[in-house]
Amino acid sequence: MNLILWRHAEAEDHASSDLARQLTPRGRKQAQGIAKWLKPRVGDDAIFLASPATRTIQTAEAFGDRYRVVDALAPGNGAQAVLDATGWPDGIGETVVVIGHQPTLGRVAALLMTGHEAEWSIKKSGVWWFQSRTRGSDGQTVLRAVITPDLL
Template sequence: MQLFLMRHGEAEHHARSDRERSLTESGTYNSGMMSEWLKNSVSEFDLVLVSPYLRAMQTWTEVSAHFPQPHKVKVLDELVPAADPEMASRLVMAYAEQFKAQNVLVVSHMPLLGYMVSEFVPGMEPPLFATSAVALVDLMGKHASLMWQQSPHSIS
């Protein structure tokens, strides 16, 4: 399985709550730019798992405009910024198995995404994710590995 982990795009600082922070213009643009770049690595997603926070759902909306409709999209409360990384990682694997997904996209937040990389790739320090950044964790072989991590700044 190929697991694509994406941080939401840049979000505004002021909102009634953290959950309601919306993408900025730059956040929308960079998420679209990363989506175009991502098409070099994957043609479609079998399963997409998204945080319920507004900025993550808006990021998925932008990404979805660049890819065919996935077989399944789920919004999960377990993908919020302060979620338990071990539980979130197990949940991702359970859904991937349930839907027989080979290409999975998770749209979520820091610090969760960095810790999830460490859950999937034992011994690896949690990497930082810039806004709109994407990492690919290859879970195909015996040993999971972080194949790459890119941000809008590294591809432009």
């Protein structure tokens, strides 16, 4: 399974509620840049899961309308909720892209890399790409890529 963690792009600071915050013009450019980078790298069967927050949905829409909104990815939910929603390590699909929030995505990255949750930071519209694999009888996690909009 490929698990791609994609933090939402830059959003406005204030709105009627946290879930209603929208992307800024800069955020829309960030999301479009990452979507352009992802498109040739993920197959047509990739599953996109987005938090119910407006800013994550707008980030996902940079890739197209192939996303599902999943309440378990809402701000404040834990790392294990993200992994459960994706079916990690076997997966609900060969490639699952999660569009979510800090600090949760950073905690997922730390858990996958070290086996323990920690306060790791993922930049806005940043992507961390993990792969699960089996070697012999051992399950392994491989970090395939980390990319941020400023590197594109």
